[in-house]
Amino acid sequence: MDARPIIEIRDLRKDFSGVHVLKGIDMSFDRGEIHGLLGENGAGKSTLIKILTCVYTASSGEIRIEGAPFHGHSPKAANDAGVGAVYQDAELAWNMTVAENLLLGSERRWIDRRAMEREARDILSRIGLDIDPAARAGALTAAQMQMLTLATLFHRKFKVIILDEPTARLSGRESELLFALIRRFKAEGLTIVYISHRLNEVKLLCDRATILRDGRVVATLARGEIDEAAVTRLMVNRSASDLEITNPGFARPEVALEVKALGTAKLSPTSFRVHRGEILGITGPIGGGMEQIEKALSGLIAYHGEIFAEGRPVRIDSPSDALDIGVALIPEDRRKQALFPNLTMAENVSLPILDRLSRFGMVSTADIMASGRRVIERLQVYPAAPGTKMRYFSGGNQQKAVIGKWLSRDQKIYIFSEPTSGVDVGAIRQIYEIMLEMARDGAAIILMSTSFNELLSLSERIMVVHSGRVAVERPRAGFDRDSLLAATLASEVA
Amino acid sequence: MTIAEQQAPAAGAPPSRSEAAGRDTSHPLVRFLRVWGTILVILLVAVAFSFASPYFLTVSNINNILFSMFTCALLSMGLTFVVAAGSFDLSIGTIVTTSSIVCALCIPVLGAPAAIIVALLVSMLIGLANGVLVTWFRISGIVGTIGVMFLLEGGNQYLTGGYQVAVGYDEHFFRWLGQGRYGFIAVKSVFLFVFFIIAFIIANRLRIGHYINAVGDNPLAAYYSGIPVYRWVISSFVLSALFCGIAGIFLASTSSSAQPTGGAGYLLEAFAAVFLGATILGKGKPHVLGTLLGVFFLYMVSNGMTQFGVDSSARNIFNGFVLLAAVGTNALLNREELHLRFI
Amino acid sequence: MTIAEQQAPAAGAPPSRSEAAGRDTSHPLVRFLRVWGTILVILLVAVAFSFASPYFLTVSNINNILFSMFTCALLSMGLTFVVAAGSFDLSIGTIVTTSSIVCALCIPVLGAPAAIIVALLVSMLIGLANGVLVTWFRISGIVGTIGVMFLLEGGNQYLTGGYQVAVGYDEHFFRWLGQGRYGFIAVKSVFLFVFFIIAFIIANRLRIGHYINAVGDNPLAAYYSGIPVYRWVISSFVLSALFCGIAGIFLASTSSSAQPTGGAGYLLEAFAAVFLGATILGKGKPHVLGTLLGVFFLYMVSNGMTQFGVDSSARNIFNGFVLLAAVGTNALLNREELHLRFI
Amino acid sequence: AMPSLVRAQGSKVRVGLGLNYGPFNQPWRRGCWKIAQTVTEGGGELVTVRGEPSKNSEQSSALALLDRDINVLVLGIYSLESETAYIVDEARKRGIKTVGFVVTVKDSPAVSENTWATAMTIGYHMQNMLGRQGTIAQTAEARGFYTPFDQEADMLSLMTSYEPRMKMLPFISGSVSTEDQISKGRDNMLALLQANPKPGSISAFMSWWWPLTIGAAQAMQQMGRDDIKLYNHYTSDQLLAGIASGNVPVVFSTDVPYHTIGERVGKLALQLGRGEKVPNNVDYVPVPTILPQDAAKYLDEIRAMDAAAIAYLKPFGG
Numbered sequence A: 001m002d003a004r005p006i007i008e009i010r011d012l013r014k015d016f017s018g019v020h021v022l023k024g025i026d027m028s029f030d031r032g033e034i035h036g037l038l039g040e041n042g043a044g045k046s047t048l049i050k051i052l053t054c055v056y057t058a059s060s061g062e063i064r065i066e067g068a069p070f071h072g073h074s075p076k077a078a079n080d081a082g083v084g085a086v087y088q089d090a091e092l093a094w095n096m097t098v099a100e101n102l103l104l105g106s107e108r109r110w111i112d113r114r115a116m117e118r119e120a121r122d123i124l125s126r127i128g129l130d131i132d133p134a135a136r137a138g139a140l141t142a143a144q145m146q147m148l149t150l151a152t153l154f155h156r157k158f159k160v161i162i163l164d165e166p167t168a169r170l171s172g173r174e175s176e177l178l179f180a181l182i183r184r185f186k187a188e189g190l191t192i193v194y195i196s197h198r199l200n201e202v203k204l205l206c207d208r209a210t211i212l213r214d215g216r217v218v219a220t221l222a223r224g225e226i227d228e229a230a231v232t233r234l235m236v237n238r239s240a241s242d243l244e245i246t247n248p249g250f251a252r253p254e255v256a257l258e259v260k261a262l263g264t265a266k267l268s269p270t271s272f273r274v275h276r277g278e279i280l281g282i283t284g285p286i287g288g289g290m291e292q293i294e295k296a297l298s299g300l301i302a303y304h305g306e307i308f309a310e311g312r313p314v315r316i317d318s319p320s321d322a323l324d325i326g327v328a329l330i331p332e333d334r335r336k337q338a339l340f341p342n343l344t345m346a347e348n349v350s351l352p353i354l355d356r357l358s359r360f361g362m363v364s365t366a367d368i369m370a371s372g373r374r375v376i377e378r379l380q381v382y383p384a385a386p387g388t389k390m391r392y393f394s395g396g397n398q399q400k401a402v403i404g405k406w407l408s409r410d411q412k413i414y415i416f417s418e419p420t421s422g423v424d425v426g427a428i429r430q431i432y433e434i435m436l437e438m439a440r441d442g443a444a445i446i447l448m449s450t451s452f453n454e455l456l457s458l459s460e461r462i463m464v465v466h467s468g469r470v471a472v473e474r475p476r477a478g479f480d481r482d483s484l485l486a487a488t489l490a491s492e493v494a
Numbered sequence B, C: 001m002t003i004a005e006q007q008a009p010a011a012g013a014p015p016s017r018s019e020a021a022g023r024d025t026s027h028p029l030v031r032f033l034r035v036w037g038t039i040l041v042i043l044l045v046a047v048a049f050s051f052a053s054p055y056f057l058t059v060s061n062i063n064n065i066l067f068s069m070f071t072c073a074l075l076s077m078g079l080t081f082v083v084a085a086g087s088f089d090l091s092i093g094t095i096v097t098t099s100s101i102v103c104a105l106c107i108p109v110l111g112a113p114a115a116i117i118v119a120l121l122v123s124m125l126i127g128l129a130n131g132v133l134v135t136w137f138r139i140s141g142i143v144g145t146i147g148v149m150f151l152l153e154g155g156n157q158y159l160t161g162g163y164q165v166a167v168g169y170d171e172h173f174f175r176w177l178g179q180g181r182y183g184f185i186a187v188k189s190v191f192l193f194v195f196f197i198i199a200f201i202i203a204n205r206l207r208i209g210h211y212i213n214a215v216g217d218n219p220l221a222a223y224y225s226g227i228p229v230y231r232w233v234i235s236s237f238v239l240s241a242l243f244c245g246i247a248g249i250f251l252a253s254t255s256s257s258a259q260p261t262g263g264a265g266y267l268l269e270a271f272a273a274v275f276l277g278a279t280i281l282g283k284g285k286p287h288v289l290g291t292l293l294g295v296f297f298l299y300m301v302s303n304g305m306t307q308f309g310v311d312s313s314a315r316n317i318f319n320g321f322v323l324l325a326a327v328g329t330n331a332l333l334n335r336e337e338l339h340l341r342f343i
Numbered sequence D: 001a002m003p004s005l006v007r008a009q010g011s012k013v014r015v016g017l018g019l020n021y022g023p024f025n026q027p028w029r030r031g032c033w034k035i036a037q038t039v040t041e042g043g044g045e046l047v048t049v050r051g052e053p054s055k056n057s058e059q060s061s062a063l064a065l066l067d068r069d070i071n072v073l074v075l076g077i078y079s080l081e082s083e084t085a086y087i088v089d090e091a092r093k094r095g096i097k098t099v100g101f102v103v104t105v106k107d108s109p110a111v112s113e114n115t116w117a118t119a120m121t122i123g124y125h126m127q128n129m130l131g132r133q134g135t136i137a138q139t140a141e142a143r144g145f146y147t148p149f150d151q152e153a154d155m156l157s158l159m160t161s162y163e164p165r166m167k168m169l170p171f172i173s174g175s176v177s178t179e180d181q182i183s184k185g186r187d188n189m190l191a192l193l194q195a196n197p198k199p200g201s202i203s204a205f206m207s208w209w210w211p212l213t214i215g216a217a218q219a220m221q222q223m224g225r226d227d228i229k230l231y232n233h234y235t236s237d238q239l240l241a242g243i244a245s246g247n248v249p250v251v252f253s254t255d256v257p258y259h260t261i262g263e264r265v266g267k268l269a270l271q272l273g274r275g276e277k278v279p280n281n282v283d284y285v286p287v288p289t290i291l292p293q294d295a296a297k298y299l300d301e302i303r304a305m306d307a308a309a310i311a312y313l314k315p316f317g318g
């Protein structure tokens, strides 16, 4: 085997219209390794890989692929050189079928939909995905969409595959499927570049890991050296223990929200209540029905049953009803469901509170900027520029803004769906602190998450939903990691 | 507004995943109307016309409708590619004029076949310019093509001095294109069919059409998949201009002359046809078959109204109503639960 | 493998990011042009005109430009809201006609003030209809507003019988609106300024403008954020129609009459202005100030050419070039790394 | 020839004229030519601005001319009397006189084509040719777009309604001049012929605007119909060439005598400029009639005039 690195990067620099993002990156990827790429939000990871695949052009520096200098101008050129990627902001052609998306760019001369579906079915079954190739991509669930974007890579003949936070939208089981695939590709001699904020995954998978900070390489660790404490210190300059957090219990006797026999097309009648100050964790396999609760409570789907907010019966037929009643939703798919890419960061976060900011119907730009600055301070959004358009922020910073958006509006009930997906370890702690603060101030919080750590750190009670009904509901103390896993898995067997 | 998911859920019984997956369980009539609604309205209007006038549903009249709609149909089919690619082309009408002028000017010099080729090349060059402005030059399709439209109008006037350019009556082959007939059927109607087939194949069977659709659907996804997005956007403009160029040649042939102005008037019709066509067969995105049916509908209504002799106010009101009805039946029953597209 | 620490982080201290972070350090000229490019082209053209003609840069001529652009400016500012909300309104021109007809018909019966109110109410009702069609009825903005356009054209013909509707020469107040002047300055020019301020406040200082922008940027996110999306889309259509209604009233006042047809011709100008305006100040999305400057540019060029006496082919060619140049300078220096929007 | 120059300085009469003709209305250029020629040769000075063939541009041109130190402003063609009233008022304030060119103007003299007489001339020709029986149909640009056509169409309808054996089918709308009107005329005629397939079911067809006539002729040829007498008003070189070569079977046509009107307007302008008392009358000019056999001659005249007009107007920015 060729011992030379498959990709070498030398003194790579990048500025976006004068904003310096990469400040001289030197690193290399070896043949057949799984190389982790870590760093806080906005460190430049996504930018680096987009330069590797020619989505962006570097300001200066050199990239060598298999020893030869590489100068491409489009992702196609990178693909032809054997480098493929699934980006953090990957999207699908929503109106095209699964098969068409899967084979996009590698069609035969004559388009034959039947043959494409056959080929797609083949690929999907080889990967182990159960998606109908004839389905419209836009009608898939978020997790299926993510798996499909990943699947588009795996049937092409690449030498290097780059995955930018592939598990941010995946549950445990699907992640396992992905890891199996990654290992299979490693066995075939491919190089995998793996970007993630989930340090345990990195530890599990990666042969080496490089840590970026503020546009520079801080360190490259070998497999044995990757441990959470070291990585955390290198990434955000804090010790791992600093980041641990537990919910001391802020629940109050008053009930903030009670649902009685709440049911939807995919959820059998379910009843539960959330107290003021309480954090109720809800987990379960994706598609098992837990999202139905979130959607019903935020007015996104039709439901039957009764909902009481502070004892009063209410109907939630639309998100604006939900808002009026005091329910705020921090949705899972932030780019599609929560962000206004062409509005500034300040406009984004002040949108829910425009009615509060306005005097005599007028909203002042200064007030909007001020609310943007408040969120930046509380969540350490980077760059600290409230007047910058949202789409220029990195993935994790966008997520912070989405959460920040609801901070200023004191709602009575918050529904957080995967609040820390894509957020760096340092910011996770900030988000947790904020959630606890909200609970302390009397807000009821429903936390939808597939991260057991998160549930166990924050929840006072945990509910496991599967097969369209609540399987277990117990106080936090009744769970540990294993029993929670068991409860979730049991449902999948059932 | 509620996203009314499915109808009444079977209480108690946990919904099994496979059953609901991707199956549409609405009332069969609703499902039928979703696909055939617009076509149904078109047919109903046609039936009403043929009851009202014995001359409406005759081979000769259908041929007349096809003959009349030729220019608009070609423009609209071309425009379909641009809209499918996610842009707008407002220069289409003027390209028709330019092509017919270039062709008519070249015929005496080069002979008809070469003149046709020159006109088509010029049209494609204009399409290329449009495409390059919209991609590499980053100019919005609307302003960019309006700019090109102005340039072309100036050029057209310069070339013609404001006068028509006559095509000799002895240009038999050339005039056959737009004026020939076989019995009741005009040669032009046959060509319309041929060009439709070509457009259909380009759109549905060749990679170019597939990529144009993908780019229009989500340019970022297409770009990330390694598709040269700009190439296909430019191609869509070239295709559009090419279809306009063909329309211009036939227009010159039918009129035995090229007019210095006039083409710009087709713009609104073409947009109406493309967006009406998008609802046909419930696709919700532009497609050439839909566009062709859309153009047919517009011209059929116009033809019917002229046959009846309704006055222009009633005519416009009827036009408005049937257009809204045709689009509305499909749109209202749209399978999209949440409707958030307003263009 | 060793830990290749290139920059030992100061332990304990919170992670400090470099000072320059988030600061744009490109060449000042480039930065300048990105924001002022289009305006610079506009100014250059203006300077060229005023060198070429002594009549161009006079108070009276500037007033003439403002006076002439009034209708188009109001239409375009209204359209800006619809485009910002993510839709298209092709009925704007016809609403102008309808409003002026309704107003002129009502004046003899109700008196001018009431007639104005009726005309505005009718316009807003039409806007409401447009909005409802596009939202609740799920009809594409393009086809829906073309349908409404047909209906209105029919209605206009019906109301007028195809004849003009005169406004009495003794309607002094009403005629003052469109014909009055203070020295060199027309009352209409002053009103143009007033309506611009109102539009600007609506767009930038009131919640409605923010919501319309948010809805246009990402309707799904707006919906999930609890913003009543349909309400704001409908509002944008009502605003657009209201501005058209005002334009219609002033048109009737200036003309001392209402004409049965004509407004439709403003459509292309309005779209050009809105999309040209979107590049002004490098915003990349429609905004009322940009739109106003866009309209001013179009009318200024037209006025300058008139002063000059170029023939109509050169005129069109010049129009095309300056339009492309004005949009192009900003667009080319766009700070976007990836350009994938083609409309 | 000008004994009494009222202007104290003895300077020339300055006549303002907007050149608002475009590619589809050369006749208007002939009118402008004659105005220019009459004014210049009569010792006046012509002040022009070059606009576009649209109402908006026409009014802008007039406003621009008000600032050019003129004595007389010529208003014309696209705008109606009440639409230019504000320009007239403004002109008055500055002491500028106004005159109408093919359009009436508030409190001013004007020269215009005689629309009523045009329709009457055509109507009588038609009635006599058809023996006062049969069904006729007519087309023109969309109603409300160009008033003279509306007036003429209404007049012809009225005349027909007094003939018990004649019937006028509903008016057929022919779109507007920025559109492809030849095709529109053809499409409309195809539908009309389709609905009236029996020979003789339509005896005559009147088209008020030449592109619609050409389209109608194409449709008749396409449907193999030669039983319909085709009438036309308002010609162009293209139509005349068609008539002369026998390809457009127009049996009778009238035209707007722009050149004659232009000449009279030029004279009026000079008189007004010199401060002569001119009554605010409208001078209705009769229209020339063209039979097929005259088409070639008329075409030659028109071509010659166009060439002269182009040459003459060039220094004025035309």
Ligand SMILES: Nc1ncnc2c1ncn2[C@@H]1O[C@H](COP(=O)(O)OP(=O)(O)OP(=O)(O)O)[C@@H](O)[C@H]1O
Pocket (backbone or CB within 6 Å): A016, A019, A021, A039, A040, A041, A042, A043, A044, A045, A046, A047, A048, A088, A382, A383, A391, A392, A393, A394, A395, A396, A397, A422, A424, C337
């Ligand atoms: N297109 C762009 N234009 C301007 N600035 C950009 C652009 N893309 C990224 N940036 C800036 O570059 C910096 C690095 O962003 P990048 O997306 O590479 O971060 P990241 O390491 O992937 O972060 P995350 O973990 O949050 O995804 C950020 O400060 C971001 O604001």
Ligand SMILES: Nc1ncnc2c1ncn2[C@@H]1O[C@H](COP(=O)(O)OP(=O)(O)OP(=O)(O)O)[C@@H](O)[C@H]1O
Pocket (backbone or CB within 6 Å): A138, A139, A140, A141, A142, A143, A144, A285, A286, A287, A288, A289, A291, A292, B021, B022, B335, B336, B337, B338
């Ligand atoms: N707009 C739509 N049109 C048609 N089918 C849809 C639409 N949206 C969702 N579906 C279908 O409904 C099913 C459930 O989707 P949903 O997004 O509610 O799942 P979920 O429970 O949220 O799953 P996940 O956890 O994977 O996000 C999926 O099979 C999907 O194909």
Ligand SMILES: [Mg+2]
Pocket (backbone or CB within 6 Å): A045, A046, A047, A088, A164, A394, A395, A396
């Ligand atoms: Mg990233």
Ligand SMILES: [Mg+2]
Pocket (backbone or CB within 6 Å): A141, A142, A291
């Ligand atoms: Mg989901």
